[in-house]
Amino acid sequence: MGKEKLIPIFAMVVLLIGIFSSVYVYATQVNTDTIKIANEAYTIEQIFSITKSRTVSTPDKVNFSGAALDDLIIKTGIDCLSCHKYKIVGSDNYEKTVTWENMQHGILTKDGTVAFSDLAKAFRVKNVVKIEVVD
Amino acid sequence: MNKMKLLAGTILFGSLWGFSETIIGTYLHNTSLPAGAIMTGVFAIGLMAASRILYKQRGMQLGMGIIAGTLRLFNPCETCFICSAIAIMAEGAIFELIWYKMPLDLMELKKTTMSVSMGIVTSYVCFVGGYIVTQIMTPLFSSAGFYIENLLVFIPDILARGLIAAMIGGVILPAALLLKKVDIASVKDRLYYPVTATVSIACWVIVILNAIFILKVL
Numbered sequence A: 001m002g003k004e005k006l007i008p009i010f011a012m013v014v015l016l017i018g019i020f021s022s023v024y025v026y027a028t029q030v031n032t033d034t035i036k037i038a039n040e041a042y043t044i045e046q047i048f049s050i051t052k053s054r055t056v057s058t059p060d061k062v063n064f065s066g067a068a069l070d071d072l073i074i075k076t077g078i079d080c081l082s083c084h085k086y087k088i089v090g091s092d093n094y095e096k097t098v099t100w101e102n103m104q105h106g107i108l109t110k111d112g113t114v115a116f117s118d119l120a121k122a123f124r125v126k127n128v129v130k131i132e133v134v135d
Numbered sequence B: 001m002n003k004m005k006l007l008a009g010t011i012l013f014g015s016l017w018g019f020s021e022t023i024i025g026t027y028l029h030n031t032s033l034p035a036g037a038i039m040t041g042v043f044a045i046g047l048m049a050a051s052r053i054l055y056k057q058r059g060m061q062l063g064m065g066i067i068a069g070t071l072r073l074f075n076p077c078e079t080c081f082i083c084s085a086i087a088i089m090a091e092g093a094i095f096e097l098i099w100y101k102m103p104l105d106l107m108e109l110k111k112t113t114m115s116v117s118m119g120i121v122t123s124y125v126c127f128v129g130g131y132i133v134t135q136i137m138t139p140l141f142s143s144a145g146f147y148i149e150n151l152l153v154f155i156p157d158i159l160a161r162g163l164i165a166a167m168i169g170g171v172i173l174p175a176a177l178l179l180k181k182v183d184i185a186s187v188k189d190r191l192y193y194p195v196t197a198t199v200s201i202a203c204w205v206i207v208i209l210n211a212i213f214i215l216k217v218l
Helices: A003-028 A044-050 A069-075 B003-029 B035-055 B060-072 B081-099 B112-140 B148-152 B155-181 B189-217
Strands: A034-037 A040-043 A053-057 A063-068 A085-090 A095-098 A106-108 A114-116 A128-134
Touching (some): A003 B112, A003 B155, A044 A069, A053 A106, A069 A128, B003 B035, B003 B060, B003 B189, B035 B060, B035 B081, B035 B155, B060 B081, B060 B189, B081 B112, B112 B148, B112 B155
Parallel strands (some): A034 A128
Antiparallel strands (some): A034 A040, A085 A128
16 A cells, blocks of 8 residues: 555544544543542542641742642551552543652642642642552 | 755754744643644644755754754753653654655655645654653653553543644644745855854743743742
């Protein structure tokens, strides 16, 4: 098959991949009012009522205020905090795994965004639906 | 083509690309527009395609990527300098790979179907490739580390985001092909070198001044 046929076929395939991926992402988006932390669901209000607040300045010079992530994890009663890693999952399935040290520089804002003062913008997770404790 | 002319052209187009990534890209990221797709579709693909059409030279786009990536290092708002630079260089390398078998006279792109298709494929693959490189490099250069499952679960989202870049590429490449009538070799040296040097220097000066200004404000 010549290039004249092959390249338009590739273009069609690329567009179909983009369309089906968009449908998949939309269909698998999670919309919830609660955030699951180590299999327990909490509302944002509950989280803010039990945790200390903190303000952080991210490496791209943006200030964020919210609930301190390390205090939040402590309040959920997890043992051996530094033995685990923490997976932050957004409603669009975007997820980032961080260490306990990173959690000590992280916050959860009222609009559900997690940001870290010691990590790049790529580690900012919006509309957080879950914080998993992983080994 | 004269090697000096080619080098000046590579520096010019690479500087324009780096300038757009650093200055325009930073402001686009603060809007609700799909900044990454616009940056790849319009600026990266537009400038790389334009340079390939004008200079008919393989390897030039990789050189442009290296220059643009270097200029990107002068962005004080960047959180992982080296990651963005490598992602831009990767886009240049991906472009070279896709266009490697394309004859330099670009006669195959004469038909609109071919030019639109080539624009779609090039823009989509460059965007997805550059995005994946960023998602790997940023955690690697951070204290958190890289976890393959974090990337794998986000692949459908990256593939979906590439759709806009693909559609932009499908418009930009046929538009860039209008430059086919321009014969860069016929431009007189006494005009070519001062213009390429002035524009390249202007790009670098503006980016560096912008970095100094932002650092002072912050």
